[in-house]
Amino acid sequence: MIQTALIMIGVGIFAGIAGAILGIGGGMIITPILTLGMGLNIKYAIGASIIAVIATSSGSTIAYLRDNVLNLRVAMFLEIATTIGAIVGALLTGVLDPKYLYLLFGCLLVFSGWNMYRKLRRGQEVLQRVEPDKIASKLKLNGSYYDKAEMKTIDYQVENVPAGFSVMFGAGVASGLLGIGSGAFKVMAMDTFMKMPLKPSSSTSNLMMGVTAAASATVYFFNGSILPGIAVPMALGILGGAVIGSRIMQVLPARWIRIVFIPIILYIGIQMLGKGLGVHF
Amino acid sequence: MQEKQSATATEMAQVETIIGRILQVGVVLSAIVMGIGLVIFLVTGDSGYAGHTVPLTMAAILVGSWQLKSYAIMMLGTYCLILTPVLRVVVSIYAFYKERDHLYVAITTAVLIILMIALAIGLTGK
Numbered sequence: 001m002i003q004t005a006l007i008m009i010g011v012g013i014f015a016g017i018a019g020a021i022l023g024i025g026g027g028m029i030i031t032p033i034l035t036l037g038m039g040l041n042i043k044y045a046i047g048a049s050i051i052a053v054i055a056t057s058s059g060s061t062i063a064y065l066r067d068n069v070l071n072l073r074v075a076m077f078l079e080i081a082t083t084i085g086a087i088v089g090a091l092l093t094g095v096l097d098p099k100y101l102y103l104l105f106g107c108l109l110v111f112s113g114w115n116m117y118r119k120l121r122r123g124q125e126v127l128q129r130v131e132p133d134k135i136a137s138k139l140k141l142n143g144s145y146y147d148k149a150e151m152k153t154i155d156y157q158v159e160n161v162p163a164g165f166s167v168m169f170g171a172g173v174a175s176g177l178l179g180i181g182s183g184a185f186k187v188m189a190m191d192t193f194m195k196m197p198l199k200p201s202s203s204t205s206n207l208m209m210g211v212t213a214a215a216s217a218t219v220y221f222f223n224g225s226i227l228p229g230i231a232v233p234m235a236l237g238i239l240g241g242a243v244i245g246s247r248i249m250q251v252l253p254a255r256w257i258r259i260v261f262i263p264i265i266l267y268i269g270i271q272m273l274g275k276g277l278g279v280h281f
Numbered sequence: 282m283q284e285k286q287s288a289t290a291t292e293m294a295q296v297e298t299i300i301g302r303i304l305q306v307g308v309v310l311s312a313i314v315m316g317i318g319l320v321i322f323l324v325t326g327d328s329g330y331a332g333h334t335v336p337l338t339m340a341a342i343l344v345g346s347w348q349l350k351s352y353a354i355m356m357l358g359t360y361c362l363i364l365t366p367v368l369r370v371v372v373s374i375y376a377f378y379k380e381r382d383h384l385y386v387a388i389t390t391a392v393l394i395i396l397m398i399a400l401a402i403g404l405t406g407k
Contacts, residue, residue, distance in 0.1 A: 002323055051359060058308045058365040065301035072297060076373065076389050083395040090402060139384070144290070210366030211392070215399035217363045221356075224337055228355035229322065232315045235362060239312055 005233040007038075012237020015052060019238070020060035020245025021252065022261055023202025024183035025209050026052030026238060028268065040230070047225025048234060050217045053183070055235040057210030059242030060203070060249075067250060070203035071143045074158065074190065078168045082186075082212050085172020090216075092177055102276035105174055105185065108167070109269030112188040116262050120255065133159040145200050148250040156197050164194035175212055183209050184268050187261070198254045198261070203246075296376040303372045307365040315358030322351035329353060370396060 011033055015026035027049035034045040064070040136142055136158040144155040158164075171185035186205035190196040196204075220226060249257065322328060328335075329350025336342045336353050342360070345353025370393050377385040 001326060005319065005323060051362065054362055054366060058304060058362065058369075061369070062301055062305050062308060065297045065304070068294065068297060072293060072300070072373070073385060076385060076392060079370075079392045080388065080395065083392055083399055087395065087399050087402060090399070143293075207369075211370060211396065214363055214366040215396055218400055221360060221363060222337055224335060226335070226356070226359060228318070228335060228352045228359065229328070231359060232319050232355040235359065236312060236315055236319065239308060 001229070004229065008230055008233035009237035012052070012055075012234040012239075013241035013244075014237075015234075016056055016059060016238035016241020016243075017245035017248065018241075019052070019056035019183075020206060020242040021202070021249040021257060022183075022264065023187045023205035023209075024264070025049070025213065026056050028184075028264075030234070034230070040227075043225050044227050044230065047220045047227070048231045050213050050220050051226065051231045051235050052238055053213040054210050054217060055238035056242045057206050057208075057213070059239040060206045060246035061210070063243065063246035063250075064203040064206065067146065067148075069145045069199055069250060070207050071141070071145075071158075071196070071200050072207075073139065074141050074143070074194075074196070074200075075204045075207045077139055077141065078165065078186075078189070079208055079211055081165045081168035082172035082175070082182075082208060083215065085169040085174075086176035086212055086215055087172075088169075089173035089176020089178075092173070096177065098178055099276050099278075101174060101177060102272045105170070106269050106271075106273030106276055108170075109184060109188065109265050109272065112192045113262050113266040113269060115192045116258055116265065120258050120262070132157055133161065135161040143200065145197075147199065147254070149253045154197065156200070158194050158196055160193050160195065164189045167193055172212065175216070182212070184265055188265070198258055199249065202249070202257065202261075206246075292380045292382065296373070296380055296382075299376045299379075300369055300372050304365060304369050307361065307368050311358050311361035311365065313358075314361055315355055318351050318354030318356075318358055321349065321354065325351065327351065367393075367396065 015029040018029060019026045030049040030052045031045045034040040034048055035042055132142060141158040144153055146153050167185065167189035171182040171189065174185065175182040183205050186208055187201050190201035190204060191198055329345060329352050336345050336356055342353050342356045346357045370389060374386055374389045374393065377389055
């Protein structure tokens, strides 16, 4: 029993660090460890991973808010899209064939991975236009953050707000319908479509994930998907890991984070395309 | 323009500080409650319930926590953790209101209402 608790704390610390740095929920890391590694029923694994997402989000957001890395207005504005999407997704369960959604999102993620690779090769992280985007200015979405790796304040502009909003709506539908955390989609919407730098994108994604997950977490909480003996030590580990991760992320060069992010986003994308085409691997 | 932008920046810093503090309190509180439950569970080796039963109603969790049953306390801590993002949205409305940013008071209120609808659908639907 103590052994299980220690393993879960360790898994949690790892998932928390990775999740906080990349802006993705711990679900991607937690679910395979719990199902394949520990032989846990998928129902409990999903319950645990939902708690993992919230723990990652809340644990990392404390530092990201204090250090001004994330963009609160972008988060609030886009949360309208993710929360409505989550409701639509939940209502569409059984109506819409998830196959098409897997295909659509698989393609989007692969596209985004390629786009990130191009960004990496160009070495250009921040968008500066002469003419700022009208919608972004009206909504006061343009922001700045202090990059601890480059030791300077970086001002950035946001563009393609409608496209980002649409992708976020889709991310919400996906999380409601497919039960996935969709942190990767959130980073993609901000980084690829709205042209935000990677650090504000991943920290803002972290902040938003918690809100999206909180809605579905209540369902899992009361239907018995949460095993306290597993979920609690894991959540404690994640909170600690996320606090550490949110500090590491700020001193890492954005380039390195991108290098880690690209294979992950491609992996999730290809896995989804596989699911859409009915191929399992 | 420059002046306006820096005013927006200071405003955001204040809003972020308020939200960050509250979030920190929520996270620390849930971590303490979860931690107490976990320690009781590991020390006594007793979940407080027969077999693999987990208390699933709010009433059972509160009563169990009062009786220092470890699973009940752990579930209570987990529930506090689930509420932290919701708390964050609520505090954001207040923070934006205090900074007189009416556009974002409206946007954040909309998010909270949608979130409540989602919670209601979740509780009754599945």
